[in-house]
Amino acid sequence: MEKLVKRSLLVLFASLLVFSFSSFALADMTGKDFVNEAKKEIKEISVEQAKKDIDAKKAVVLDVRTEKEYKKGHIPGAIHMQRGLLEFKVEKKLPDKNAYIILQCKTGGRSALATQTLQKMGYKNVVSMAGGWKAWVKAGYPVE
Numbered sequence: 534m535e536k537l538v539k540r541s542l543l544v545l546f547a548s549l550l551v552f553s554f555s556s557f558a559l560a561d562m563t564g565k566d567f568v569n570e571a572k573k574e575i576k577e578i579s580v581e582q583a584k585k586d587i588d589a590k591k592a593v594v595l596d597v598r599t600e601k602e603y604k605k606g607h608i609p610g611a612i613h614m615q616r617g618l619l620e621f622k623v624e625k626k627l628p629d630k631n632a633y634i635i636l637q638c639k640t641g642g643r644s645a646l647a648t649q650t651l652q653k654m655g656y657k658n659v660v661s662m663a664g665g666w667k668a669w670v671k672a673g674y675p676v677e
Contacts, residue, residue, distance in 0.1 A: 567646060579662075583637070584674055595635070597615060597644055597647045610677075612626060630654075635662050636648050637666060641661060641663050645661045648661040
């Protein structure tokens with residue numbers, strides 16, 4: 534019985550130690566670190582590929598920028614859903630978890646995080662547009 538108690542305490546101590554180190558590592562992450570981690574788990578496509586897929590009507594575009602950014606200009610037909618509300622609204626606006634969804638933001642960071650979130654929510658065919666809105670405008674593609 535005493536060995537069992539010692540073994541249980543050892544396992545508990547080891548678990549707490551691992552948890553402490555993992556929490557410490559997360560506390561030191563920057564926003565850029567979170568984006569880089571997300572990009573390891575998601576698929577990014579070029580702005581050129583996004584344009585082809587949009588023109589072929591293969592994809593839904595989801596703009597995750599702020600309302601103010603969206604109102605200044607957006608990809609024609611893009612659905613607006615600010616990243617901070619994504620988890621609460623996406624299933625109502627985009628219930629098909631097999632739909633091909635291209636996420637975009639200003640430069641690609643928020644869309645990478647949003648793509649990762651949608652994957653965790655069970656969306657199977659979501660991608661982030663590398664370079665975001667800035668790359669779209671720089672390419673001379675149409676805007677609304």
